[in-house]
Amino acid sequence: VNGSAWSDCLATGNWSEDTLQCKDIDDCSSNSCDKNAICIDGIATFSCDCKLGYSGNGSLGDCIDVDECVTQQPCQNGTCHNVVGGFNCTCYQNFTGDTCANLSSICVRANPCMNQ
Numbered sequence: 001v002n003g004s005a006w007s008d009c010l011a012t013g014n015w016s017e018d019t020l021q022c023k024d025i026d027d028c029s030s031n032s033c034d035k036n037a038i039c040i041d042g043i044a045t046f047s048c049d050c051k052l053g054y055s056g057n058g059s060l061g062d063c064i065d066v067d068e069c070v071t072q073q074p075c076q077n078g079t080c081h082n083v084v085g086g087f088n089c090t091c092y093q094n095f096t097g098d099t100c101a102n103l104s105s106i107c108v109r110a111n112p113c114m115n116q
Contacts (some may be wrong), residue, residue, distance in 0.1 A: 013043050036063035036085070053085035076101045 013024055028039035033048035037058035040047045048058025056062035068087040069080035075089035078100035091100035 009044075011043060032060045033058055034060050034063040051085065074099050 024041075024043055026041055027044065027046035028041045031039045031046050031048065033039045033046075034050065034054075034056070036054045037048040037050050037056075040049060050056050050058050050063035053066055053068070054063040055066050056064050065082075065084050067082045068074055069082045072087075074080060074087060075091075076099050077095040078089040078091040081088045081090065089098065089100045091097070094104050096102045096104045
């Protein structure tokens, strides 16, 4: 065949000529996302999203721990303790559950169990 040919890899992932196919590379393999972020691969690009419990734009050094005890006040009937990437609740007496929302069965010798 005489002459030359050329084709462009389009943003859609297809070549401008029908006879060729593009192969997307993993742009996340050499990303600069924060260690507390997730890399999302795209076609010739990537983006970074901070993991649950962190805020920021996801780039290196930008995902900062969220203090859920201040921003969400998740412990309904207990004391909230912020931990890296989340929180823990210490429930008040007779309350249970991750957010201390459940009233436990209360048994006393003088009375049969209440709330059961």
